[in-house]
Amino acid sequence: MNQDNHEIYHALVLNLHQPSGNLQELLEHKPWETHEILYALDRMPRMLWGYEDIARVHLSLSGTLLETLADPEFQRRMYGIVDCGALLWHFQNRALFNILGTGYYHPVLPLIPEPDREEHLSRWLGLGSHLFGRSTFQGFWPPEMGFSMDLIPLLKRMGYRYVLVDSDHVEAITPMSWQQLRYRPHIARYADEEIVVIVRDRELSDAQESGTQLDWFMREIMARTRGCDFAPLVTTATDGDNGGWFRNPEAGANFWGMYRSLLEEYRADATAIKPTFIDDYLDKYGCYGEVRVATGAWNTGWHHGHDFLQWTGSMAQREAFDRVRETSRAVHEARWRAGAAGTSNPGLEQAMYQLLRAETSCNYFWGEAWVPRAHQDMDASWASLAHAGRELNCVP
Numbered sequence: 001m002n003q004d005n006h007e008i009y010h011a012l013v014l015n016l017h018q019p020s021g022n023l024q025e026l027l028e029h030k031p032w033e034t035h036e037i038l039y040a041l042d043r044m045p046r047m048l049w050g051y052e053d054i055a056r057v058h059l060s061l062s063g064t065l066l067e068t069l070a071d072p073e074f075q076r077r078m079y080g081i082v083d084c085g086a087l088l089w090h091f092q093n094r095a096l097f098n099i100l101g102t103g104y105y106h107p108v109l110p111l112i113p114e115p116d117r118e119e120h121l122s123r124w125l126g127l128g129s130h131l132f133g134r135s136t137f138q139g140f141w142p143p144e145m146g147f148s149m150d151l152i153p154l155l156k157r158m159g160y161r162y163v164l165v166d167s168d169h170v171e172a173i174t175p176m177s178w179q180q181l182r183y184r185p186h187i188a189r190y191a192d193e194e195i196v197v198i199v200r201d202r203e204l205s206d207a208q209e210s211g212t213q214l215d216w217f218m219r220e221i222m223a224r225t226r227g228c229d230f231a232p233l234v235t236t237a238t239d240g241d242n243g244g245w246f247r248n249p250e251a252g253a254n255f256w257g258m259y260r261s262l263l264e265e266y267r268a269d270a271t272a273i274k275p276t277f278i279d280d281y282l283d284k285y286g287c288y289g290e291v292r293v294a295t296g297a298w299n300t301g302w303h304h305g306h307d308f309l310q311w312t313g314s315m316a317q318r319e320a321f322d323r324v325r326e327t328s329r330a331v332h333e334a335r336w337r338a339g340a341a342g343t344s345n346p347g348l349e350q351a352m353y354q355l356l357r358a359e360t361s362c363n364y365f366w367g368e369a370w371v372p373r374a375h376q377d378m379d380a381s382w383a384s385l386a387h388a389g390r391e392l393n394c395v396p
Contacts, residue, residue, distance in 0.1 A: 008225050009233045009276040011198070012259070013164060014240030015141060016041065017062035017106045019362045024074065038082040039249060040241040045090035045097075047256035051263050052095040056275040059097050059240070060141035063104030063124045064360070066131055092132055098277045101128060101137040101160060107359040108146035108311055110295055111321060113328040117151070119356055121158050138162065138279050144361050145200065145237070145298035146308065152190040162196035162278060164237060166305060169296045170199050174289030183225060183232035185282060186291040196287055198278055200237045202299060209238035211245040214261045221273055230288070233281050234273075237298075300365075311364040320374045324359060327378045331355050334385055347388030354381035 018037065026034040048055045068074050069084045078084055091097055103109060103120035104127070112120075129135050138161040142151070145166045155163055162185065172181050181199070188197045201224075207217060225232040240246055244254075251257040265271040297305040312318050331351050338348055358377035363370045 006272045007274045008272050010273050011235040011278050013058040013237035015060045016240050018065045019360050020064040023068050036247045037241050040247045042082045048096050055096050056277050060100040060102045062106040100139040100141040102141045103143050105356045105360045106143040108144050108361050110146050110148040112359045115332050148295040149190040152195050153193040156193045162198050164198045165293045166298045167199050167202045169294040171292045176289050179228050184288040186289050200235050205236045205238050208236045214258050316368045316371050317364050320371050327355050345388040347384045351381045351384035
């Protein structure tokens, strides 16, 4: 039997990402798709107004998406379609939204060199702190839910309290039941650091992503948490701007219509499922036990997330990541030499920016279709290094 009058806590998490320049490119060639994406974003706060007392939504917005939404020229072009500046303002509503930190260019973090991971995280924190008016963020969303235990020290150094991981990769160290493993926060340790892990329910998240009936969703949550002798935290996490379930503007045929119905059920005391922010749950109930999280990502399409096959399944994808590692070494070595000599050059920062953009997960996700984009950015990074090297006399 659940505690607290049988309440079951539900944490809703939505990932929002667009690659650098993608919305602008779509605006030129498929303007209707840009409009659909922006309408899907703009629909979020509008569907939740009036539910500030009970609606609770976690948002992860990639640095490249934030960069586009905050760009004055893009805002000018979209004015009359969606007010992007106002949208960013609405996302600052802390009664409705909890903003999660993430990686700036949305890389699969375990697949990129360690020095680049910190660059992605620190750059996102700089932009996120500016746009959302805060210096710290408690939760971290690993892009594509790509996680490995060696990320823990970096996440702690960046000030994060917890990280979201997929249920398929969580293994108990402390003996616990299936319900405890999936529906309680846990501690994961690496070296001398530890962090709270929040477990995403993969099957319920699949239903959230593809579309489901509220009655089924509530029955399934009740069935999965039946027998819990603790207050369960059920976490569902998906993309929030992809697919017809999120882009459909009809309230009766999209996710937000279902979610508002869930809010109405809770408001009427007709369901035990209570929306919550993860921070609030942790403050009240804390963690239980220790777990190990196997290296992997979330499931996408026909991929299960193990071994990162979505991004490394072909020779062309693997060769591109080999080149990422080579380019990263050259960029960091050149920056180190310039720093040791007490000099600087804008070309080195340009080379770093181009490298980080090459690491965007989308470049590797679509089979080999977008791999050339990664190589284009790495070509540009090497060119920037060469230019900086000529000026600093430190060609890599």
